[in-house]
Amino acid sequence: GAVVSQHPSRVICKSGTSVKIECRSLDFQATTMFWYRQFPKQSLMLMATSNEGSKATYEQGVEKDKFLINHASLTLSTLTVTSAHPEDSSFYICSARGTSGRLGNEQFFGPGTRLTVL
């Protein structure tokens, strides 16, 4: 149990286009989802926290107008990178947390999405 999927796993796009990444909790309801990014040879950095039905909370230095997050249901959150540029190329990973018990204490991570902007 507690499986999180991401789609797509890999995307290559041209500079200036927008890219949407989906994060789904497959077998539990995720009241909270988190978005992280990881640059080469760096650790994961939290970008934003999203709660179902409310606006996302962004970490300092993350542009909310560039990284649009929607958490419209208890099993789906999306991250849209708008007007992507080469410096946005990174590994984007989501995680999800449920409501109670183990699901409420632990974060379960998706497999990540590799974004390359040409």
Next chain:
Amino acid sequence: KQEVTQIPAALSVPEGENLVLNCSFTDSAIYNLQWFRQDPGKGLTSLLLIQSSQREQTSGRLNASLDKSSGRSTLYIAASQPGDSATYLCGRSGGGADGLTFGKGTHLIIQP
């Protein structure tokens, strides 16, 4: 600012050895701490979760401890195997609704 530090940054040992990976954090107000492994180009696999009220957790050959007073956690790997080769990350949560703050990881190589 919360900081998480992992030592060593890299480690290479022969198969069969027992080893310890270290994680330290500056803010002792911790909710829980998770240890993960990450294979190259892949996502995170959760290994162990230690809640603030716990001192250690065990799963198979892995044992993780938490000392809040000193701001440290260790991951002990017994009888290491080549399949254990990966980057090991620790992530600290300061509250139930908080995301994780990660260290830079320990890149582990187990030599056959």
